[in-house]
Amino acid sequence: DTGVSQNPRHKITKRGQNVTFRCDPISEHNRLYWYRQTLGQGPEFLTYFQNEAQLEKSRLLSDRFSAERPKGSFSTLEIQRTEQGDSAMYLCASSLILGALEGYTFGSGTRLTVV
Amino acid sequence: KQEVTQIPAALSVPEGENLVLNCSFTDSAIYNLQWFRQDPGKGLTSLLLIQSSQREQTSGRLNASLDKSSGRSTLYIAASQPGDSATYLCAVTSGSRLTFGEGTQLTVNP
Numbered sequence: 001d002t003g004v005s006q007n008p009r010h011k012i013t014k015r016g017q018n019v020t021f022r023c024d025p026i027s028e029h030n031r032l033y034w035y036r037q038t039l040g041q042g043p044e045f046l047t048y049f050q051n052e053a054q055l056e057k058s059r060l061l062s063d064r065f066s067a068e069r070p071k072g073s074f075s076t077l078e079i080q081r082t083e084q085g086d087s088a089m090y091l092c093a094s095s096l097i098l099g100a101l102e103g104y105t106f107g108s109g110t111r112l113t114v115v
Numbered sequence: 116k117q118e119v120t121q122i123p124a125a126l127s128v129p130e131g132e133n134l135v136l137n138c139s140f141t142d143s144a145i146y147n148l149q150w151f152r153q154d155p156g157k158g159l160t161s162l163l164l165i166q167s168s169q170r171e172q173t174s175g176r177l178n179a180s181l182d183k184s185s186g187r188s189t190l191y192i193a194a195s196q197p198g199d200s201a202t203y204l205c206a207v208t209s210g211s212r213l214t215f216g217e218g219t220q221l222t223v224n225p
Binding site: 104 | 119147149151156157158159160161164204206208211212213214215216217218
């Protein structure tokens with residue numbers, strides 16, 4: 001297991017299109033998180049899963065955003081009808097509960113540009 | 116609501132200097148605190164994890180301390196090198212999530 005993997009690394013899309021990102025966490029980690037980071041800011045929490053259950057969603061996660069984690073393994077984050085304000089780095093992280101033992105491990109992120 | 120603040124926002128130092136980055140948080144009921152490094156356009160690399168029961172952690176030239184009661188942490192970097200240039204992020208686990216500061220952008224000049 002080489003860590004948290006995110007695909008694609010970069011995505012350029014036209015405004016109004018739908019996009020989907022994928023995250024493959026560390027296999028033994030039961031929690032998976034999505035964060036969004038805009039230029040010059042720290043990452044902001046979007047949502048997290050414990051196994052396959054989505055337990056919390058931020059107010060940042062509008063109804064155009066949906067995340068899934070079928071079977072408690074990989075996760076997808078879909079953005080419908082993209083807007084220019086969605087342009088950001090989308091980061092995925094995984095951990096054991098509460099970041100115990102090893103803390104949180106982040107992927108390399110997906111950079112989304114909406115034109 | 117947990118809030119994390121990092122000071123300074125940016126720091127430029129000559130190579131070889133020792134430096135301290137500061138992090139403060141408003142809710143002392145944390146499970147742990149983690150320092151990350153982020154290179155431009157890249158993801159986050161974990162540097163040090165301090166559990167709430169610990170006071171400090173060390174890795175190579177890096178030393179992080181935690182004073183949970185006062186809501187403060189510091190990251191000490193000894194003998195800085197140009198390769199240390201990056202943004203350093205502090206994050207705390209409280210409630211069910213990790214909350215980040217806005218980072219300190221460090222530039223080490225040769």
